[in-house]
Amino acid sequence: MAQIPIVHNLHQEFVLYVSIVDTQNTMDEVCQTAAQLSIGFEKNQQPDVPLRVRKVGAEKPFPRDMTVAEAGITPMTSLELFYEAPEPTP
Amino acid sequence: MALLDRADWYDIARDTNWTPKYVTEDALFPEEQSGTLGLPLEVWESYDEPYKVTYREYVRTQREKDAGVYSVKAALQRANFLDQAEPGWVSILKLHYGAFATLEAMASSAESRMARFGKAGGLRNMATFGSLDENRHGQIQLYFPHEHVHRSRQFDWATKSMHTNEWAVVAARHLFDDIMAGRDAVGVALMLTFAFETGFSNLQFLGLAADAAQAGDISFSNLASSIQTDEARHAQIGGPAVKILIANGKKAEAQRLVDIAIWRAWTLFATVTGPSMDYYTPLDRREKSFKEFMQEWVFGQFERTLLDIGLERPWYWDTMLADLDTRHHGMHAGIWTFHKSVWWDVPPGISRAERAWLEEKYPGWEETWGAHFWDPIIARFLKDGPVDTVLPSMVQLCNMAQVPITGTPGWTPGKTGRPLQDFPLEHEGRLYHFGSEVDRWIFQQDPDRYKDHLSVADRMVAGMIQPPTLEGLLDYFSLQEGEWGEDALGHSWLEEYRQEQVQAA
Amino acid sequence: MSTESEPLKPLRTWSHLAGRRRRPSEYEIVSTNLMYDAKNAESPFELGPNIPLSKWFKKYRHGSPLSGRDWEEFRDPDELTYRAYNILQDGQETYIEGLFDQHNELQYDAGLTAAWVATLPRLYTPARYAYHTVQMASHYLVQIVPSSTIRNCATYQAADALRCVSHRAYRTAELKQIYPDSGFGTAERTAWENDTAWQGFRELMEKVLVAYDWGESFVALNLVAKPAMDEALLRQLAATGRRQGDSLLGLIADSEYRDVQRSRTWSTALVRFAGERPENLVVIRGWVEQWLPLAERAIDAYCRALPDSPQAATTATQAVHGFLQSLDLH
Numbered sequence: 001m002a003q004i005p006i007v008h009n010l011h012q013e014f015v016l017y018v019s020i021v022d023t024q025n026t027m028d029e030v031c032q033t034a035a036q037l038s039i040g041f042e043k044n045q046q047p048d049v050p051l052r053v054r055k056v057g058a059e060k061p062f063p064r065d066m067t068v069a070e071a072g073i074t075p076m077t078s079l080e081l082f083y084e085a086p087e088p089t090p
Numbered sequence: 091m092a093l094l095d096r097a098d099w100y101d102i103a104r105d106t107n108w109t110p111k112y113v114t115e116d117a118l119f120p121e122e123q124s125g126t127l128g129l130p131l132e133v134w135e136s137y138d139e140p141y142k143v144t145y146r147e148y149v150r151t152q153r154e155k156d157a158g159v160y161s162v163k164a165a166l167q168r169a170n171f172l173d174q175a176e177p178g179w180v181s182i183l184k185l186h187y188g189a190f191a192t193l194e195a196m197a198s199s200a201e202s203r204m205a206r207f208g209k210a211g212g213l214r215n216m217a218t219f220g221s222l223d224e225n226r227h228g229q230i231q232l233y234f235p236h237e238h239v240h241r242s243r244q245f246d247w248a249t250k251s252m253h254t255n256e257w258a259v260v261a262a263r264h265l266f267d268d269i270m271a272g273r274d275a276v277g278v279a280l281m282l283t284f285a286f287e288t289g290f291s292n293l294q295f296l297g298l299a300a301d302a303a304q305a306g307d308i309s310f311s312n313l314a315s316s317i318q319t320d321e322a323r324h325a326q327i328g329g330p331a332v333k334i335l336i337a338n339g340k341k342a343e344a345q346r347l348v349d350i351a352i353w354r355a356w357t358l359f360a361t362v363t364g365p366s367m368d369y370y371t372p373l374d375r376r377e378k379s380f381k382e383f384m385q386e387w388v389f390g391q392f393e394r395t396l397l398d399i400g401l402e403r404p405w406y407w408d409t410m411l412a413d414l415d416t417r418h419h420g421m422h423a424g425i426w427t428f429h430k431s432v433w434w435d436v437p438p439g440i441s442r443a444e445r446a447w448l449e450e451k452y453p454g455w456e457e458t459w460g461a462h463f464w465d466p467i468i469a470r471f472l473k474d475g476p477v478d479t480v481l482p483s484m485v486q487l488c489n490m491a492q493v494p495i496t497g498t499p500g501w502t503p504g505k506t507g508r509p510l511q512d513f514p515l516e517h518e519g520r521l522y523h524f525g526s527e528v529d530r531w532i533f534q535q536d537p538d539r540y541k542d543h544l545s546v547a548d549r550m551v552a553g554m555i556q557p558p559t560l561e562g563l564l565d566y567f568s569l570q571e572g573e574w575g576e577d578a579l580g581h582s583w584l585e586e587y588r589q590e591q592v593q594a595a
Numbered sequence: 596m597s598t599e600s601e602p603l604k605p606l607r608t609w610s611h612l613a614g615r616r617r618r619p620s621e622y623e624i625v626s627t628n629l630m631y632d633a634k635n636a637e638s639p640f641e642l643g644p645n646i647p648l649s650k651w652f653k654k655y656r657h658g659s660p661l662s663g664r665d666w667e668e669f670r671d672p673d674e675l676t677y678r679a680y681n682i683l684q685d686g687q688e689t690y691i692e693g694l695f696d697q698h699n700e701l702q703y704d705a706g707l708t709a710a711w712v713a714t715l716p717r718l719y720t721p722a723r724y725a726y727h728t729v730q731m732a733s734h735y736l737v738q739i740v741p742s743s744t745i746r747n748c749a750t751y752q753a754a755d756a757l758r759c760v761s762h763r764a765y766r767t768a769e770l771k772q773i774y775p776d777s778g779f780g781t782a783e784r785t786a787w788e789n790d791t792a793w794q795g796f797r798e799l800m801e802k803v804l805v806a807y808d809w810g811e812s813f814v815a816l817n818l819v820a821k822p823a824m825d826e827a828l829l830r831q832l833a834a835t836g837r838r839q840g841d842s843l844l845g846l847i848a849d850s851e852y853r854d855v856q857r858s859r860t861w862s863t864a865l866v867r868f869a870g871e872r873p874e875n876l877v878v879i880r881g882w883v884e885q886w887l888p889l890a891e892r893a894i895d896a897y898c899r900a901l902p903d904s905p906q907a908a909t910t911a912t913q914a915v916h917g918f919l920q921s922l923d924l925h
Binding site for chain 2: 601602603604605606607608609610611621624625626627628629630631632634640641642643644645646647648649650651676677678680681682684685688689691692695696697699700723724727730731732734735737738743746747749750753754757758760761764765767768769780784787788797798801802804805
Binding site: 005007009012013014015016017018019036037038039040042043044056057074075076077078 | 420423424427459461462463465466467480481482483484485486494495496497498499500501502510511512514521523547550551
């Protein structure tokens with residue numbers, strides 16, 4: 001267990017934040033921490049749709065129950081917290 | 091005719107290159123100071139400055155200019171304009187003097203670098219006047235605010251700012267050390283005089299002079315436009331240097347320096363001038379929007395200057411155009427939400443009337459900045475009461491611009507502005523963050539120049555700011571109560587929204 | 596800690612001047628405490644400590660043996676500000692312009708002797724190169740000195756040097772109109788680069804220009820080279836001119852010499868200020884001894900070429916020594 005700073009870009013926010021997470025936090029917990037710091041998040045929230053986390057530049061998000069340590073997230077890693085577009089219905 | 095015309099002897103006064111004998115040319119013009127990219131003295135002798143002035147003309151003109159500006163100030167001093175001025179205007183003055191007075195004094199050193207290490211006699215003479223000009227701008231912009239120090243401790247920042255680690259000061263120093271104090275003579279000619287002064291300084295000085303005249307601040311309006319007459323002259327030092335570089339196979343190098351400086355200037359002006367024009371200036375006194383000034387002067391006039399001289403549009407021109415709808419709104423939002431971190435009181439500038447103006451000038455502002463940034467804050471303030479520091483956490487700063495990395499809130503494809511995005515880069519094992527692909531590109535042009543610098547956010551993370559709290563941070567910024575910024579309207583602007591809420595209920 | 600202190604109250608002047616007993620002058624208000632890059636010895640610029648100019652400033656400013664003083668406390672005895680400088684020099688230039696105008700009206704140049712006309716493109720008009728080197732060297736001081744109050748003095752000194760260059764350029768063109776074939780406007784660079792009269796000053800100034808330590812640069816230029824040049828090129832040439840029937844030269848030089856006295860006033864003050872730390876006086880004396888022989892040779896070479904002026908070199912050298920003795924440096 002260790003506290004590390006991460007940089008996060010929360011869905012439709014106006015600024016990148018630096019916040020502190022624990023390496024044992026899951027991705028869902030990271031999203032919770034981030035949402036508390038946000039200015040406009042209440043407005044931007046999509047109820048019932050989970051936020052997902054991915055590294056900047058990556059296409060796929062990490063699994064929601066994966067921990068920061070398991071994801072290999074190191075200090076000051078830049079993360080995007082976003083809502084996945086719903087799967088297009090055929 | 092008893093006196094000679096200037097043209098009869100001007101060329102002789104600038105024909106001052108000689109061939110060194112007792113020391114080498116490289117010792118006399120070392121590359122780190124001179125930056126001539128290996129072009130020897132002879133090549134520079136074709137340098138021809140377009141704006142010609144002699145010493146005799148200079149001291150007469152400048153005496154007359156000062157007589158005008160100082161006498162207007164003296165005549166108006168008793169009127170105590172500032173006591174009745176609108177808060178937004180007072181904030182602009184505090185911001186302006188704190189951001190520029192000491193830096194202008196510093197610019198005299200950069201001008202002197204050209205006057206010593208430039209390889210053309212005409213350039214050295216023009217830079218001699220440039221050095222004097224900047225000496226003037228430092229002094230006059232200290233003399234004017236000094237009259238106001240008894241009104242507010244924030245005016246003290248005209249001399250104090252550059253000695254601190256306040257974040258906006260760090261950003262300004264990083265920029266000006268990059269394009270001026272820490273650059274060689276050719277770099278200064280291209281980056282400070284050609285790119286920054288030709289391209290941008292009229293935004294601050296003519297644009298603000300126009301707004302000042304509208305706001306009734308005749309003293310400041312006079313001062314700013316008088317300064318700009320000097321800038322307009324010494325800004326022309328760089329153009330002929332660009333031509334010499336192009337003519338001698340160094341176009342790519344010239345283009346690179348100019349491209350770096352234009353973007354860096356843009357990020358500064360979006361931080362300082364953008365909020366001043368679009369949020370601080372009282373609504374009925376706004377001459378034009380910041381975007382309109384930018385479009386006319388930078389994307390209009392300066393673009394033509396660039397092309398006429400033989401350079402290309404910077405590769406990021408379209409990116410910068412899109413940034414016109416985003417960056418300075420983000421800077422304003424960031425500064426207001428953490429107004430304790432600056433030395434001026436920050437007007438929110440979002441009354442309904444002001445918002446209507448913003449929407450007119452920036453179509454789409456309401457559905458992004460309005461709906462996704464300001465409305466949630468207003469709702470929270472109405473519910474829980476206003477707070478001083480809205481920002482809940484440290485924000486990430488760009489490792490080039492040293493300002494918060496921002497984007498358009500609530501942005502979705504098709505909307506104006508651009509999304510919030512990090513442009514990270516790993517270099518020699520360290521992870522850097524940039525607010526745009528251009529900032530990252532600048533870093534990549536010369537990583538050794540930038541790699542050792544720590545942004546204020548990096549310093550916080552590295553434990554250099556103790557205690558790592560809001561108080562610790564303000565202490566690190568050398569800001570105490572009495573000088574840190576407040577909401578310039580004391581949150582009285584909320585009343586309009588409270589009334590709306592009452593009526594709706 | 597900021598949280599424990601009272602809210603800051605407005606002051607009557609800048610906070611950095613507020614602790615002093617007397618009201619600050621306009622000079623102090625606009626000139627002091629402006630050089631932020633001189634504070635951080637490790638990294639003068641808000642970039643990295645290892646960029647080329649950071650290394651330069653660490654070596655030549657912070658690394659100078661002239662040290663140990665809070666240089667921002669230095670004050671120019673003349674308290675010269677920018678606007679005062681222009682008022683002063685506009686007055687001087689109006690005077691010079693009047694001289695040019697009246698002498699031209701009276702066809703003054705046509706009355707010069709042939710021998711003197713032949714001397715001027717050799718010993719007078721090439722001085723624009725000499726004063727241009729002073730202009731350049733003064734500008735080096737502007738960027739390298741460790742305080743804004745010293746920087747101001749150097750800024751005006753650099754401009755004064757351009758004033759000297761300009762007067763010579765003007766006279767070059769004017770003389771050329773009457774004497775188109777005497778070398779005015781064409782012979783100067785050759786004279787500066789080849790004539791034995793100039794090689795002393797050329798060598799001196801080329802070497803002064805590469806003395807990059809800020810303290811040495813100041814001492815070499817302001818205490819030795821510039822005084823040597825001013826005594827030879829202003830004083831002794833003017834004295835020779837008067838004997839050769841050219842009084843205009845001396846009238847111009849007298850006005851220029853007012854700038855010289857201003858330079859010596861602040862240079863004297865800076866030596867005294869630095870010397871409050873005794874080690875600095877030892878350093879300054881060392882530099883003076885090192886540079887003086889080159890300056891004396893320069894005076895000698897130039898003054899020997901002055902027609903009918905056997906005492907010129909001695910008088911000029913004595914004047915330089917006198918200046919240094921007034922500072923207890925020689």
